[in-house]
Amino acid sequence: MEPTEELADLLSPPTLTPGARRILEVASDLFYRGGLHAVGVDTIAAESGVTKRTLYDRFGSKDGLIRAYLQLRHQRWWERMQRRVNQAPGSPILALWDSYTLDAEPSDRGCAFINAAGELPEDHPARDVIRAHKRAVLDLLTELLRRSRGPVDDAESTARQIFLLLEGGMSQRGIDGDDHMLRSGREVVEHLLDLTPPEAGPGSRADS
Amino acid sequence: MEPTEELADLLSPPTLTPGARRILEVASDLFYRGGLHAVGVDTIAAESGVTKRTLYDRFGSKDGLIRAYLQLRHQRWWERMQRRVNQAPGSPILALWDSYTLDAEPSDRGCAFINAAGELPEDHPARDVIRAHKRAVLDLLTELLRRSRGPVDDAESTARQIFLLLEGGMSQRGIDGDDHMLRSGREVVEHLLDLTPPEAGPGSRADS
DNA sequence: GACCAAGTTCACAGATCTGTGAGATCGGAG
DNA sequence: CTCCGATCTCACAGATCTGTGAACTTGGTC
Numbered sequence: 001m002e003p004t005e006e007l008a009d010l011l012s013p014p015t016l017t018p019g020a021r022r023i024l025e026v027a028s029d030l031f032y033r034g035g036l037h038a039v040g041v042d043t044i045a046a047e048s049g050v051t052k053r054t055l056y057d058r059f060g061s062k063d064g065l066i067r068a069y070l071q072l073r074h075q076r077w078w079e080r081m082q083r084r085v086n087q088a089p090g091s092p093i094l095a096l097w098d099s100y101t102l103d104a105e106p107s108d109r110g111c112a113f114i115n116a117a118g119e120l121p122e123d124h125p126a127r128d129v130i131r132a133h134k135r136a137v138l139d140l141l142t143e144l145l146r147r148s149r150g151p152v153d154d155a156e157s158t159a160r161q162i163f164l165l166l167e168g169g170m171s172q173r174g175i176d177g178d179d180h181m182l183r184s185g186r187e188v189v190e191h192l193l194d195l196t197p198p199e200a201g202p203g204s205r206a207d208s
Numbered sequence: 209m210e211p212t213e214e215l216a217d218l219l220s221p222p223t224l225t226p227g228a229r230r231i232l233e234v235a236s237d238l239f240y241r242g243g244l245h246a247v248g249v250d251t252i253a254a255e256s257g258v259t260k261r262t263l264y265d266r267f268g269s270k271d272g273l274i275r276a277y278l279q280l281r282h283q284r285w286w287e288r289m290q291r292r293v294n295q296a297p298g299s300p301i302l303a304l305w306d307s308y309t310l311d312a313e314p315s316d317r318g319c320a321f322i323n324a325a326g327e328l329p330e331d332h333p334a335r336d337v338i339r340a341h342k343r344a345v346l347d348l349l350t351e352l353l354r355r356s357r358g359p360v361d362d363a364e365s366t367a368r369q370i371f372l373l374l375e376g377g378m379s380q381r382g383i384d385g386d387d388h389m390l391r392s393g394r395e396v397v398e399h400l401l402d403l404t405p406p407e408a409g410p411g412s413r414a415d416s
Numbered sequence: 417g418a419c420c421a422a423g424t425t426c427a428c429a430g431a432t433c434t435g436t437g438a439g440a441t442c443g444g445a446g
Numbered sequence: 447c448t449c450c451g452a453t454c455t456c457a458c459a460g461a462t463c464t465g466t467g468a469a470c471t472t473g474g475t476c
Contacts, residue, residue, distance in 0.1 A: 017422060035327050037245035040463060054423055056465065115326030117383045118318070119243050130383055160392045161373070164380070168372030171379040175325045175338055184368045225452065248433060259454055264435065266452090 020058040022048040023065070024072055031069050032105070032112050036119045041065075066116070067126040073112050074133045077103060085144070091193055092144050093162065096137075097186055100170060101179055110174020114167070138163045162189055228266040230256040232276055239277050240313070240320050244327045249273075274324070275334040281320050282341045285311060293352070299401055300352050301370065304345075305394055308378060309387055318382020322375070346371045370397055 016024065026048035030039045041062050045052040059065040081099040088095030109115065113130045120126060142159035169182035224232065234256035238247045249270050253260040267273040289307040296303035317323060321338045328334060350367035377390035 019423065035245070037243070037327070051424055062464065110326070114322065114379050114383070118323030118326040119245070122385065134380070134383055157392070157395070160389065161396045164376030164389065164393050164396070165369070165372045166376065167379050168374065168376035171322050171375050172342070172372070175322070175342060177330065181368065181372065184365070185372050188369045188372070227453065262453055270434065
């Protein structure tokens with residue numbers, strides 16, 4: 001369930017001083033709403049009642065802060081999503097899906113990771129956080145599918161399909177500012193999960 | 209086939225002076241590769257062998273240039289894609305899909321419109337270009353589906369599904385820097401087009 | 417009381433950003 | 447010849463950007 005190795009990477013920096021926490025909190029909000037390049041460190045420092053000096057003492061650079069921002073963002077969302085998936089009365093896949101719509105901010109700018117990827121150069125230190133995040137989601141989807149059906153199946157292929165629908169929906173949410181495409185995607189997934197039933201269906205899907 | 213009203217919007221500014229053309233050409237390259245905020249007007253002007261004065265005389269502001277950049281980007285891609293779709297020996301849907309992989313730059317930063325949406329505020333003058341572009345793609349998909357099967361069908365729903373897969377694949381390409389997720393999506397679409405055949409059983413599909 | 421990490425103060429460096437003002441140049445069209 | 451659109455020159459305004467240097471304060475801990 002836990003992405004074993006990668007999560008160490010994705011955790012926010014070890015111990016976070018009170019000031020650093022405030023900075024990160026504010027940065028997280030401003031970066032998400034305004035974009036990475038559009039928000040300056042002066043604004044972040046001022047808004048979090050902290051001097052720029054402290055910001056640089058804690059995070060080293062703006063790029064370091066950006067990295068921490070995405071780590072925090074992942075951590076927060078991942079925990080909430082896990083809770084939903086584990087407590088889901090119905091399909092855990094749909095619970096995961098719904099986490100995207102239920103845990104969204106009112107100021108909806110779509111997926112923070114997609115947006116960040118669009119702004120950051122290829123060699124930016126936060127790129128691996130972005131990739132690890134997406135990877136974790138895809139892996140979890142695969143795992144959930146494997147668990148909910150026969151062990152030998154096209155779980156990976158189906159996981160990729162659902163993943164793509166999800167990413168498409170999120171990217172479109174960032175463009176439209178609303179959910180309607182994401183909702184469309186949910187219907188597809190419902191349909192998909194019906195068409196490929198647990199294993200109760202007609203005979204065992206040993207398949208070719 | 210043509211998005212009637214919107215295309216007037218999406219066309220690049222009426223007559224483009226030689227200087228303006230060079231500016232737009234350079235800006236298109238730099239914006240796509242470097243991002244919108246990360247590239248300054250000084251760089252664009254210098255790189256296109258033109259003074260900043262000319263840039264502002266032609267495009268009014270950086271935001272105006274950004275808008276023109278996306279318009280050009282749409283125009284270019286749209287024409288190439290249309291050609292592929294019309295000349296496709298097999299499924300026009302797959303031809304559309306392949307346009308995303310075949311007409312990609314070597315420096316692959318994913319979808320210019322998704323990236324732009326992630327960087328621009330809600331009220332930016334280029335936002336409607338982004339939305340119109342995505343809208344045009346979705347509409348074309350719907351139209352192609354309607355044409356290739358019985359007139360009364362779930363063409364809209366299927367179009368949305370393919371659209372989401374496409375957007376997911378493109379957004380992922382911007383993150384991974386490669387095509388493999390987009391290719392995965394293509395397989396899904398192939399499968400999808402088989403499962404929902406023209407209106408007869410197996411056979412009447414010319415197929416790719 | 418000494419030590420230490422966290423944070424403050426504040427000035428400053430040096431670059432880069434978007435955008436403008438006013439006048440000169442140059443080629444083509446009437 | 448004259449007018450005009452396109453472009454160039456070039457200085458400059460004013461803001462904003464990331465990042466740093468050096469010394470001071472404060473609260474807790476051994």
